[in-house]
Amino acid sequence: MMNSGIPEGPLSQKWDNYKSNMKLVNPANKRKYTVIVVGTGLAGGAGAASLAELGYNVKSFCIHDSARRAHSIAAQGGINSSKNYPNDGDSVWRLFYDTLKGGDYRAREANVYRLAQVSANIIDQCVAQGIPFAREYSGELANRSFGGAQVSRTFYARGQTGQQLLLGAYSALMRQVNAGKVELFNYREMLDVVNIDGRARGIITRNLLTGAIERHAADAVILATGGYGRVYFLSTNAMNSNVTAAWRAHKRGAYFGNPSYVQIHPTCIPVSGDYQAKLTLMSESLRNDGRVWVPKNKADCKKNPSEIPDQDRDYYLERRYPSFGNLAPRDIASRAAKVVCDEGRGVGLTGRAVYLDFRDVIKRDGEAMVREKYGNLFDMYHEITGENPYHNPMRIYPAVHYTMGGLWVDYSLQTTIPGLFAAGEANFSDHGANRLGASALMQGLSDGYFVLPYTVTNYLATGGFMKVDTSHAAFADVERDVKNGIQNLLSVGARGKRTPTEIFRDLGNVIWDKVGMARDDAGLKEALLQIKKLREDFDTNLKLTGDGDGLNKNLEMAGRVSDFLELGELMAQDALHRTESCGGHFRTESQTSDGEALRNDNEFSYVAAWEYKGRGERATLHKEALVFESVKPSVRSYK
Amino acid sequence: MKVTLRVWRQESKNTQGAFETHALDQVKPEMSFLEMLDVLNEQLIKAGKRAVEFESDCREGICGTCNMVINGQAHGPVRGATTCQLYLRSFQDGETITIEPFRAKAFPVIRDLVVDRTALDRIIMSGGYISVKTGPHADANANLVPKDLADRAMDAAACIGCGACVAACPNASASLFTSAKITQFSLLPQGQPERKSRVINMVNAMDKEMFGSCSNLGECEAACPKKISIQHIAIMKKEYLFAALSADYREGMGSSETAG
Numbered sequence: 001m002m003n004s005g006i007p008e009g010p011l012s013q014k015w016d017n018y019k020s021n022m023k024l025v026n027p028a029n030k031r032k033y034t035v036i037v038v039g040t041g042l043a044g045g046a047g048a049a050s051l052a053e054l055g056y057n058v059k060s061f062c063i064h065d066s067a068r069r070a071h072s073i074a075a076q077g078g079i080n081s082s083k084n085y086p087n088d089g090d091s092v093w094r095l096f097y098d099t100l101k102g103g104d105y106r107a108r109e110a111n112v113y114r115l116a117q118v119s120a121n122i123i124d125q126c127v128a129q130g131i132p133f134a135r136e137y138s139g140e141l142a143n144r145s146f147g148g149a150q151v152s153r154t155f156y157a158r159g160q161t162g163q164q165l166l167l168g169a170y171s172a173l174m175r176q177v178n179a180g181k182v183e184l185f186n187y188r189e190m191l192d193v194v195n196i197d198g199r200a201r202g203i204i205t206r207n208l209l210t211g212a213i214e215r216h217a218a219d220a221v222i223l224a225t226g227g228y229g230r231v232y233f234l235s236t237n238a239m240n241s242n243v244t245a246a247w248r249a250h251k252r253g254a255y256f257g258n259p260s261y262v263q264i265h266p267t268c269i270p271v272s273g274d275y276q277a278k279l280t281l282m283s284e285s286l287r288n289d290g291r292v293w294v295p296k297n298k299a300d301c302k303k304n305p306s307e308i309p310d311q312d313r314d315y316y317l318e319r320r321y322p323s324f325g326n327l328a329p330r331d332i333a334s335r336a337a338k339v340v341c342d343e344g345r346g347v348g349l350t351g352r353a354v355y356l357d358f359r360d361v362i363k364r365d366g367e368a369m370v371r372e373k374y375g376n377l378f379d380m381y382h383e384i385t386g387e388n389p390y391h392n393p394m395r396i397y398p399a400v401h402y403t404m405g406g407l408w409v410d411y412s413l414q415t416t417i418p419g420l421f422a423a424g425e426a427n428f429s430d431h432g433a434n435r436l437g438a439s440a441l442m443q444g445l446s447d448g449y450f451v452l453p454y455t456v457t458n459y460l461a462t463g464g465f466m467k468v469d470t471s472h473a474a475f476a477d478v479e480r481d482v483k484n485g486i487q488n489l490l491s492v493g494a495r496g497k498r499t500p501t502e503i504f505r506d507l508g509n510v511i512w513d514k515v516g517m518a519r520d521d522a523g524l525k526e527a528l529l530q531i532k533k534l535r536e537d538f539d540t541n542l543k544l545t546g547d548g549d550g551l552n553k554n555l556e557m558a559g560r561v562s563d564f565l566e567l568g569e570l571m572a573q574d575a576l577h578r579t580e581s582c583g584g585h586f587r588t589e590s591q592t593s594d595g596e597a598l599r600n601d602n603e604f605s606y607v608a609a610w611e612y613k614g615r616g617e618r619a620t621l622h623k624e625a626l627v628f629e630s631v632k633p634s635v636r637s638y639k
Numbered sequence: 640m641k642v643t644l645r646v647w648r649q650e651s652k653n654t655q656g657a658f659e660t661h662a663l664d665q666v667k668p669e670m671s672f673l674e675m676l677d678v679l680n681e682q683l684i685k686a687g688k689r690a691v692e693f694e695s696d697c698r699e700g701i702c703g704t705c706n707m708v709i710n711g712q713a714h715g716p717v718r719g720a721t722t723c724q725l726y727l728r729s730f731q732d733g734e735t736i737t738i739e740p741f742r743a744k745a746f747p748v749i750r751d752l753v754v755d756r757t758a759l760d761r762i763i764m765s766g767g768y769i770s771v772k773t774g775p776h777a778d779a780n781a782n783l784v785p786k787d788l789a790d791r792a793m794d795a796a797a798c799i800g801c802g803a804c805v806a807a808c809p810n811a812s813a814s815l816f817t818s819a820k821i822t823q824f825s826l827l828p829q830g831q832p833e834r835k836s837r838v839i840n841m842v843n844a845m846d847k848e849m850f851g852s853c854s855n856l857g858e859c860e861a862a863c864p865k866k867i868s869i870q871h872i873a874i875m876k877k878e879y880l881f882a883a884l885s886a887d888y889r890e891g892m893g894s895s896e897t898a899g
Contacts, residue, residue: 139783171768
């Protein structure tokens with residue numbers, strides 16, 4: 001059993017107890033420590049800036065040209081906080097409870113409670129940074145509601161909340177770059193972690209512009225490198241989002257938690273062709289006012305929706321979940337869309353879409369009001385599809401959006417490699433088997449601004465490690481492995497026939513079909529076989545052009561596809577072993593008579609933490625028991 | 640549909656670049672512009688040739704990574720859209736499309752269509768922030784912000800830092816980019832304490848990076864994928880004048896605390 005290091009005391013006092021008992025580094029000594037932060041999204045940017053403000057030397061690594069581009073920027077709808085400004089009954093407890101229940105009781109109580117506690121500080125922090133949140137005419141902050149909650153606790157900046165929060169973290173980071181406390185390395189991809197005496201002491205990076213392989217030493221390493229949703233090839237994740245940093249750390253000893261827990265977002269623009277590499281999300285906030293429906297009769301599916309009268313429409317979320325209606329949580333809304341499409345009642349050219357209709361709200365509040373709230377989202381839909389959503393209902397379908405799984409971390413966000421921390425979407429910690437809307441931004445900033453500055457300090461102050469630099473033999477060993485890996489890709493790539501994109505697309509199809517919205521025993525076993533074949537294809541038949549000595553995006557992609565192939569196998573293995581359904585993980589063998597996910601708390605109330613055993617070898621399962629002291633897991637109902 | 644692409648190819652900053660022509664005869668109107676380039680690159684790799692290097696990330700118009708000049712216009716012919724939000728239905732069947740990198744002295748070419756835009760980061764570094772630390776702050780509702788000011792600050796904050804304003808400007812000025820950040824903070828109560836030093840430092844940083852001056856042509860506003868208004872440049876000039884002429888700034892000249 002894994003030890004999660006949860007502090008003593010009642011739930012509401014655990015974080016205070018941690019902070020009261022932690023060790024501190026005195027101000028003059030902080031400058032003697034170096035911390036590496038990989039990734040410049042919400043968690044990485046906020047963490048790097050906050051650690052530098054404390055006085056540590058920070059080395060920040062960014063895969064883009066600039067620290068302002070990480071995929072946190074694309075989050076549209078908002079950020080949750082327990083402020084209770086609308087006076088509608090919210091509290092730390094209720095945000096904690098909703099998040100834990102939303103995760104189908106597969107998250108760690110103590111982490112989720114801490115998240116709910118610091119959520120109020122985050123809003124104060126962001127307002128102090130000058131983030132232009134939406135406001136009421138009184139000048140106070142505005143709120144809206146999101147899925148899985150019956151209170152309005154979501155703060156937002158138009159449809160660009162992620163952008164504004166990221167620019168806040170980026171600004172704080174650039175201030176520290178200017179002050180000389182952060183050294184920013186742009187266009188760098190982390191390709192390995194260097195362990196010395198059982199602790200993470202540095203990383204190996206590739207300079208994407210020159211191809212140079214570089215060594216960087218530190219006293220602690222933080223990975224804030226995002227999620228792995230791109231394993232599906234088609235997802236709402238950005239083109240550069242990848243699992244490589246987390247996966248290479250996994251191969252060096254960091255366990256991977258709950259890899260099969262993936263969030264499939266219900267409101268995305270449907271797939272239009274096989275040349276696509278990326279899907280676009282339509283914010284969940286649209287479900288505040290949009291109504292989801294399909295025709296009751298298959299015969300109506302190809303009709304113009306305006307010709308279908310109300311009595312022939314099936315507002316299936318409102319019908320099945322009357323108390324949450326269109327704001328049912330994401331996993332439930334996605335599955336419900338799949339069910340109606342599988343029944344043959346899907347709409348659009350492919351029949352894999354449902355309507356999200358604003359007719360009623362436009363009639364009630366007027367087009368101007370809808371434009372004020374959702375204008376940029378409507379414009380985005382119009383640009384992509386060429387259709388005007390003010391006149392016709394949007395067509396939407398679920399797509400992969402977020403990964404709840406990630407590197408296993410304890411309460412202090414430390415992985416199973418001492419000195420290696422994981423934050424934001426890169427860790428598995430707070431969302432259980434399903435994440436609620438507007439909680440990703442909250443978790444990223446919580447980890448970066450308010451958790452890591454304490455827990456990394458405690459790690460450094462506890463000490464027990466000696467100073468090392470990049471001349472240590474371990475750096476040379478790992479660097480050689482990295483160079484060999486790249487050389488190997490290039491030499492296979494000179495002979496083979498299939499581009500990284502082709503193999504990647506095949507992998508994505510397998511994972512989407514078999515490890516997607518519904519999983520079963522036979523399908524998962526088939527997925528394992530197919531991924532193995534694709535891996536063999538990749539190892540012998542890859543086609544690459546260009547060289548490793550300069551910018552070569554296909555070489556970068558080949559390295560990432562290699563890691564996705566291994567990750568895909570682990571996802572299937574994890575999904576296969578968990579024979580219950582929970583949150584986003586739906587095993588068709590485990591459902592209630594009305595088609596809802598059926599958990600099995602007796603056997604599966606644990607976190608699956610997988611230990612790497614070699615390419616193509618079976619990973620070893622370790623378990624962290626989930627103990628619920630304050631909440632009794634119940635059947636998660638939104639009816 | 641069919642298109643002919645004239646694509647800029649350049650090995651590195653110090654080598655001579657040239658246009659290369661490729662015909663694509665099986666593209667579709669509903670394809671995005673970048674998906675078309677993906678298709679081109681797959682063909683090139685299959686043929687054993689080096690792919691065209693270009694940057695993109697979110698492909699939904701918010702990260703500011705993609706940057707190309709298409710038929711002479713930064714981000715192409717559609718107003719208020721980034722390159723990744725451009726679809727082939729905006730082009731004619733059989734059209735020849737010219738694709739170049741953003742061109743500006745401050746944006747050296749790295750390879751093909753990829754340019755170095757870190758000069759924009761250095762402008763932000765010089766003052767594009769409010770100097771608060773992480774930690775406990777006043778309650779978020781302690782400072783009220785009138786809705787119209789918050790909305791105008793958000794209009795300015797919508798900038799995605801793509802650099803199209805620079806590419807479109809005959810002087811390669813970064814005034815629209817810089818002014819958007821200055822306006823955002825000058826409107827908000829949180830931005831007041833550093834209001835004067837911010838505008839002085841950011842304008843100085845912009846000049847140091849070899850961006851040109853603004854001569855009110857308005858190309859930047861026309862090219863901006865977020866339709867950021869050129870009015871922000873007027874606000875920046877006003878703010879600069881106000882700060883440079885104000886007594887407390889002049890008295891502090893030479894003192895690193897005020898100027899820095």
